[in-house]
Amino acid sequence: MTSRLSGLPDFMFPSLTQVFSTLFNGLIDGQITKAIIISFKRILIGFSIAVILGFILGYLIWRFTFVEDTLGFLVTAFQSIPSIVWFPLAIIWFGLNDFAILFIVTIGATWTMTMSATSGFKNVPELYQRVAKTLGSSGFHFIKTVIIPASIPQILSGLRISWAFAWRALMAGELLGAGGGLGQLLENGRALGQMDLVISVMIIIAVIGTMMDRVVFVRLERSVQTKWGINQAT
Amino acid sequence: MKKMYLKIEGINKSFTNDQNEKVKVLDNISMEIEKGSFVSIVGPSGCGKSTLLDVIAGLEKADSGFISVSGKKINKPGPDRVVVFQEDGLFPWLTVLDNVMYGLHLKKISKIDAEKKAKEILKMVHLSQYIHSYPHQLSGGMKQRVAIARALVMEPDILLMDEPFSALDEQTKMMLHNELLDIWKETKVTIFFVTHDIREAVKLSEKIVVLATRPGKIKEIITVPAMKDSMMPNSVTLKMERKILTILQTEIDKVWKEEMGDEYSFQTNYIHRSDSNHLGNDI
Numbered sequence: 001m002t003s004r005l006s007g008l009p010d011f012m013f014p015s016l017t018q019v020f021s022t023l024f025n026g027l028i029d030g031q032i033t034k035a036i037i038i039s040f041k042r043i044l045i046g047f048s049i050a051v052i053l054g055f056i057l058g059y060l061i062w063r064f065t066f067v068e069d070t071l072g073f074l075v076t077a078f079q080s081i082p083s084i085v086w087f088p089l090a091i092i093w094f095g096l097n098d099f100a101i102l103f104i105v106t107i108g109a110t111w112t113m114t115m116s117a118t119s120g121f122k123n124v125p126e127l128y129q130r131v132a133k134t135l136g137s138s139g140f141h142f143i144k145t146v147i148i149p150a151s152i153p154q155i156l157s158g159l160r161i162s163w164a165f166a167w168r169a170l171m172a173g174e175l176l177g178a179g180g181g182l183g184q185l186l187e188n189g190r191a192l193g194q195m196d197l198v199i200s201v202m203i204i205i206a207v208i209g210t211m212m213d214r215v216v217f218v219r220l221e222r223s224v225q226t227k228w229g230i231n232q233a234t
Numbered sequence: 235m236k237k238m239y240l241k242i243e244g245i246n247k248s249f250t251n252d253q254n255e256k257v258k259v260l261d262n263i264s265m266e267i268e269k270g271s272f273v274s275i276v277g278p279s280g281c282g283k284s285t286l287l288d289v290i291a292g293l294e295k296a297d298s299g300f301i302s303v304s305g306k307k308i309n310k311p312g313p314d315r316v317v318v319f320q321e322d323g324l325f326p327w328l329t330v331l332d333n334v335m336y337g338l339h340l341k342k343i344s345k346i347d348a349e350k351k352a353k354e355i356l357k358m359v360h361l362s363q364y365i366h367s368y369p370h371q372l373s374g375g376m377k378q379r380v381a382i383a384r385a386l387v388m389e390p391d392i393l394l395m396d397e398p399f400s401a402l403d404e405q406t407k408m409m410l411h412n413e414l415l416d417i418w419k420e421t422k423v424t425i426f427f428v429t430h431d432i433r434e435a436v437k438l439s440e441k442i443v444v445l446a447t448r449p450g451k452i453k454e455i456i457t458v459p460a461m462k463d464s465m466m467p468n469s470v471t472l473k474m475e476r477k478i479l480t481i482l483q484t485e486i487d488k489v490w491k492e493e494m495g496d497e498y499s500f501q502t503n504y505i506h507r508s509d510s511n512h513l514g515n516d517i
């Protein structure tokens with residue numbers, strides 16, 4: 001609509017109706033749907049690895065002072081590197097393939113996850129730990145029944161931010177990389193001069209990002225807050 | 235002679251403060267406590283009451299000396315010596331029932347038996363209606379009762395209590411005092427009770443250990459007349475309270491002088507905030 005009025009060329013500013021019909025058709029005929037599935041598979045794998053790594057690293061940093069003194073500092077440094085910066089290295093190590101993309105997705109989320117797990121563990125009230133110990137808890141049982149549940153609120157917000165980082169890394173990686181996915185579809189749209197496709201994919205990316213945040217993470221946080229009786233600030 | 239049960243032998247404990255100096259907190263504390271007795275520890279703030287309790291609980295290591303329970307030395311926390319702290323310390327992610335069952339899962343008890351036990355104890359502290367509530371849905375007094383239930387369900391040999399009622403209002407406190415005395419009589423558990431409330435100590439315990447401060451050492455051990463069943467006549471309790479207060483006063487003066495330096499000029503009876511008997515005005 002706007003482009004019609006301003007007289008700008010179609011291939012730069014497609015009309016809204018055109019965008020929506022491309023979006024609709026793309027979902028129906030499977031072009032966009034397939035890309036969504038590929039992207040989701042990648043982020044689930046990359047994100048899961050990042051969460052597991054984050055927990056392990058967070059645990060080690062919390063548990064051992066010498067790990068904190070060494071690795072703790074590195075994690076902060078790594079966290080400040082945008083994950084796409086790793087891509088050239090990833091291509092050299094793995095080639096221009098799925099692994100390279102998975103690598104930067106994982107690395108995009110790992111450091112944030114590590115930091116929130118660490119601070120979650122560190123902020124477990126001393127009182128809970130003392131109570132559990134005097135009731136006979138120790139070792140793995142202690143970690144499982146006190147340290148992890150007590151740090152859930154902080155870990156949840158860590159998950160939320162890590163997911164956002166992973167999602168950004170994924171799009172960047174797919175855009176530059178190969179093997180399908182939403183980012184790749186975006187690049188295809190550009191190469192073919194199909195601006196309607198480009199904008200459709202952008203919409204999908206925004207919708208998925210928002211849905212994950214609002215529907216999954218915010219809800220999880222809310223339900224924990226209600227159960228625990230924490231005042232809801234937001 | 236009655237058989238001694240909990241033995242505290244020559245406990246010394248120092249902490250390093252912010253200025254990296256060693257501060258002696260407990261100085262050669264020795265005492266013996268009979269099985270099934272109710273002993274209170276009173277003393278000025280910072281004299282090491284909580285530290286002593288932590289050592290008995292196994293949460294802190296003494297620099298020297300040892301603790302033994304019926305002849306066996308202890309060196310780490312164990313469910314035979316459960317602690318009730320000043321704050322309830324209930325796990326907010328568990329229901330009341332699950333909080334009480336927490337420690338039972340670590341014992342070799344079947345789930346069904348554990349639940350039955352937990353429910354029995356919760357009945358004892360009059361909380362049967364709240365077993366499926368989460369801690370934040372309870373009042374402060376109710377939470378502290380859950381904390382007591384969680385400790386009692388372990389059937390500990392010794393119940394360690396660190397100012398368990400000091401965060402509660404007077405009415406709730408009185409009610410819980412009576413509840414605790416009932417429980418004590420019923421279960422015959424040995425209770426080691428830390429408080430700074432002299433009246434509370436006199437009301438509840440059989441023996442009161444007065445700690446001196448900086449470093450904490452035993453100043454006096456006072457036996458309270460055994461009249462728990464009938465209400466003790468007011469004059470007797472008052473006399474006891476006054477006696478302990480007199481012992482404590484010199485210790486409290488010591489602390490205030492140290493902390494406030496020359497600014498220290500007035501004496502107030504701040505031990506009994508809501509005192510209707512004007513206790514201590516004549517000291």
Ligand SMILES: Nc1ncnc2c1ncn2[C@@H]1O[C@H](COP(=O)(O)OP(=O)(O)OP(=O)(O)O)[C@@H](O)[C@H]1O
Nearest residue numbers: 249250251259278279280281282283284285286430
């Ligand atoms: N972990 C610690 N590190 C250093 N100093 C400590 C530590 N724990 C206790 N202290 C010091 O030991 C002294 C005794 O503390 P403690 O908590 O046992 O006193 P308390 O008699 O229980 O006091 P209150 O009545 O205020 O609870 C205090 O001076 C305190 O500052």
Ligand SMILES: [Mg+2]
Nearest residue numbers: 283284285396
């Ligand atoms: Mg204390």
